[in-house]
Structures are given as C-alpha cells and as structure tokens.
Amino acid sequence: LANMAASAHSYRSLGCWADHSKGAISGGIRFTNKDDPIAACQAYAVKNNWSVFAVQGEQHDQCFTSKNAGKTYRKYGRSKACTGGKGGNMANSVYMVTKKSHDRKKRDCTDIWCMMTGVGQ
Numbered sequence: 001l002a003n004m005a006a007s008a009h010s011y012r013s014l015g016c017w018a019d020h021s022k023g024a025i026s027g028g029i030r031f032t033n034k035d036d037p038i039a040a041c042q043a044y045a046v047k048n049n050w051s052v053f054a055v056q057g058e059q060h061d062q063c064f065t066s067k068n069a070g071k072t073y074r075k076y077g078r079s080k081a082c083t084g085g086k087g088g089n090m091a092n093s094v095y096m097v098t099k100k101s102h103d104r105k106k107r108d109c110t111d112i113w114c115m116m117t118g119v120g121q
Contacts, residue, residue, distance in 0.1 A: 011042050014094040016082035017073050024075040024092060025054055025064040032061040037086060041065060045097055054094045056087030064092060
C-alpha cells in the first residue's frame with residue numbers, strides 16, 4: 001500500500017542540513033533501508049500524510065520524518081556533509097513530497113469536456 005501511495009507522488013530536494021543528537025526532526029530514526037532509502041522514506045512519509053522527510057547516516061540509510069519536520073529540519077543550519085543525496089554523518093538530505101505534474105493537471109480539469117477528453121489540461 002505504501003508503494004502505491006508513493007507512486008502518485010514525487011519529491012524535491014530542500015538541500016543538506018545539519019543534525020544533532022537532539023534531532024532536527026522529531027521521532028528519531030524511523031527505520032533503515034540500504035536498498036533505496038529515499039524511496040522508502042518518501043513512502044513512509046506519504047503513508048503518514050507528512051510532507052518532509054530526510055535521509056542520513058554514515059551508511060546513508062536512515063529515515064527521519066515527522067508531522068512537523070517541515071518546521072524543524074533547518075534547526076541546526078546548513079551542512080556540506082551530504083553525499084549522493086543521501087545525507088551523511090549528522091547531516092540530513094531533506095526532501096519535500098510533491099504531487100507528480102500529471103496529477104496536478106488532472107485536478108485543474110473541472111469541466112466535463114476536459115474530464116472526458118483530457119483537452120484543456
């Protein structure tokens with residue numbers, strides 16, 4: 001189910017941000033995933049209706065996300081310790097969940113002609 005929910009979404013980078021033992025994003029490490037940590041963390045955030053998530057760790061496999069992550073991820077300032085978009089040691093690669101562009105177009109289609117034909121999207 002999480003994969004289906006995440007498939008209707010994309011994400012955009014909010015950059016690399018420092019972390020601290022007290023955690024810039026509440027809730028601590030949600031899980032680790034070595035295979036595809038960005039997609040797994042995005043799916044977890046989407047499943048919980050949260051809009052911001054982060055990946056970090058020495059192995060680049062830790063997921064951090066919470067309801068208020070969008071308000072707190074900047075708490076310790078920017079960092080240059082992220083690599084490959086997967087964070088680093090005490091550094092979060094932060095992402096915002098977005099709708100895929102074709103989903104936005106479908107929402108803008110309000111008249112019956114547009115809905116039936118796709119013309120005017």
